[in-house]
Amino acid sequence: AQSVAQPEDQVNVAEGNPLTVKCTYSVSGNPYLFWYVQYPNRGLQFLLKYITGDNLVKGSYGFEAEFNKSQTSFHLKKPSALVSDSALYFCAVSPGYNTDKLIFGTGTRLQVFP
Amino acid sequence: EAQVTQNPRYLITVTGKKLTVTCSQNMNHEYMSWYRQDPGLGLRQIYYSMNVEVTDKGDVPEGYKVSRKEKRNFPLILESPSPNQTSLYFCASSLWEGYQPQHFGDGTRLSIL
Numbered sequence: 001a002q003s004v005a006q007p008e009d010q011v012n013v014a015e016g017n018p019l020t021v022k023c024t025y026s027v028s029g030n031p032y033l034f035w036y037v038q039y040p041n042r043g044l045q046f047l048l049k050y051i052t053g054d055n056l057v058k059g060s061y062g063f064e065a066e067f068n069k070s071q072t073s074f075h076l077k078k079p080s081a082l083v084s085d086s087a088l089y090f091c092a093v094s095p096g097y098n099t100d101k102l103i104f105g106t107g108t109r110l111q112v113f114p
Numbered sequence: 115e116a117q118v119t120q121n122p123r124y125l126i127t128v129t130g131k132k133l134t135v136t137c138s139q140n141m142n143h144e145y146m147s148w149y150r151q152d153p154g155l156g157l158r159q160i161y162y163s164m165n166v167e168v169t170d171k172g173d174v175p176e177g178y179k180v181s182r183k184e185k186r187n188f189p190l191i192l193e194s195p196s197p198n199q200t201s202l203y204f205c206a207s208s209l210w211e212g213y214q215p216q217h218f219g220d221g222t223r224l225s226i227l
Contacts, residue, residue, distance in 0.1 A: 032213045043118070043204055043218030044157075051213045090156065094212040102147075102216065106156040 002027045004093050006105035013081045014113050021076040021108045023091030032094040033074040034102070035065055037087045044090060050074060061085070081112045116141045120205050120219035127195060128227050135190045135222050137205030143217070144210040146188040147172070148180065150201040151221075157204065163188055164210060195226045 003026045013019045025031060032051055036044040048059025055067045065076045076089060091105040118139045127133055139146065147162040149172075159172030163182040177199055179191040188207075192199060202223050206216040 034215060036218075041220070043220045044206075044216075045218070046215035049213065049215060101212075102159070104149075104157040106154060 002093070002095060002101075002103055004091055004103050004105040006089075006091055006108045008108050009106075010109045010111060012111045012113065015083050016080050019078050019081045019085070019110065019112070021089050021091075021110060023074045023076065023105060025072050025074065025091075025093045025103075027093050027095050027103070029095060033065075033067060034092040034094070035059065035063070035074075035076050036090045036092060038090065038107075039087050047076070047089075081110075083112045083114055086110055086112045116217065118205055118207055118217050118219040120203075120222050122222060123220065124223050126225040126227065129196055130194050133192050133195060133224075135192075135203060135205075135224070137188045137190065137219060138186050139188075139205075139207040139217070140186065141207060141217065142185065143207035144185070145214075145216075146182065146205065146207045147216070148178070148188070148190050149204045149206065150174065151204060152201050160190070160203075192224075195224075197226045200224060200226045 005024045034049045035047040038044045048057050050057050050067045058064045063078050088107050088109050090107050092102050094102050121136045144165045148160040149157040151157050158174045160178050161180040163169045202221050204221050205219045208214045208216040
């Protein structure tokens, strides 16, 4: 079965430190991978995506993610966390071109402490 | 401004009383979808639509109906709501290709008593 796993319910990091939010997937073929962020009382906002090409993709607000095909992972990273990065982060995977399916992980709450 | 608009944002109602949550997008997107968000479960797809008059079930369609009579609108209908449908609902839209990111509304919090 196709699935996405975010193994950490919450990640805590001090402001200024690097952060990583983990995501692994189980999808056949060549998937499209996404990260979304959700702030309180708001819908999800697109951060970045991997379609093909360079394994390191850069997105909004200084976030980046590294696609690792052998480990089937797509971890979200940022070199220096801000308090304003505190939010709920979702990894999502689409099995491939022209598909109607977007599978979401359960979400990871990122808490950045001053 | 490009946006997905859901109404209402909050609703408390009782079991069995039919309700409709509206969703409208102004980006001329072909693809629209409804999700529900529950703690520990992430987002689960209820129904989706690839274009006008084309709808299909997602992962959790039981108890819900949708229609797509116009490209911009995709209402979610609960004919006979039950307490297990208490949740946070999101409408989303995108261009139809699988690699296009989805644009989400701000959500509708439904409480069914």
